[in-house]
Amino acid sequence: MRWRILIMPFAWPCACRRHVQSAEGYADNAAMPAPPVFKPAHDAIAGCDLCVAPGGVLVWSQADWRVIRVDDAAHPAFYRVVCNRHVREFSDLAPAERRRCMDLVCAIERVLIDKLTPTKINIAALGNMVPHLHWHVIARFEWDSHFPNPVWGDKLRDPLPSPMQRLAMTTEQLDTAVIAALSTC
Numbered sequence: 078m079r080w081r082i083l084i085m086p087f088a089w090p091c092a093c094r095r096h097v098q099s100a101e102g103y104a105d106n107a108a109m110p111a112p113p114v115f116k117p118a119h120d121a122i123a124g125c126d127l128c129v130a131p132g133g134v135l136v137w138s139q140a141d142w143r144v145i146r147v148d149d150a151a152h153p154a155f156y157r158v159v160c161n162r163h164v165r166e167f168s169d170l171a172p173a174e175r176r177r178c179m180d181l182v183c184a185i186e187r188v189l190i191d192k193l194t195p196t197k198i199n200i201a202a203l204g205n206m207v208p209h210l211h212w213h214v215i216a217r218f219e220w221d222s223h224f225p226n227p228v229w230g231d232k233l234r235d236p237l238p239s240p241m242q243r244l245a246m247t248t249e250q251l252d253t254a255v256i257a258a259l260s261t262c
């Protein structure tokens with residue numbers, strides 16, 4: 078159900094939030110690269126949400142894979158590595174594709190560790206709701222609303238200050254770091 082809730086038209090966070098965060102001490106990131114433009118696959122399958130839309134904030138994209146950030150206020154450091162074509166199981170990928178996928182997952186994981194010092198990184202591939210194989214890469218904190226449960230489990234608390242205020246940087250700055258790491262994969 079979470080995935081269905083999060084499938085939404087492509088949209089970057091408004092500048093207002095960045096201004097608020099700047100007022101709290103974050104630095105504006107004037108060097109933030111232009112967001113990639115999502116292009117539906119030429120073999121897009123009718124009726125598939127992830128063939129016609131990125132499925133979140135599109136951060137990075139190449140022919141076979143894309144990376145989106147889940148627009149989730151409770152878990153703001155939450156990325157997905159999504160296969161652009163329909164693949165059901167990880168073992169359905171060719172060996173080189175599996176390695177490529179894991180290189181992308183590891184690059185994001187390392188950025189989250191280095192930039193945010195989370196309590197734990199959660200990585201998972203469920204894919205029960207969509208036909209595009211994808212890996213979730215989520216920075217978890219002992220103060221977050223669900224920890225130590227999975228983000229799909231029972232909520233345990235309402236953290237204050239908010240998760241966004243607790244992050245060491247804005248999500249836009251985090252995206253920039255993720256893009257830089259992926260560019261070297």
Ligand SMILES: [Zn+2]
Nearest residue numbers: 122125127128
């Ligand atoms: Zn599809």
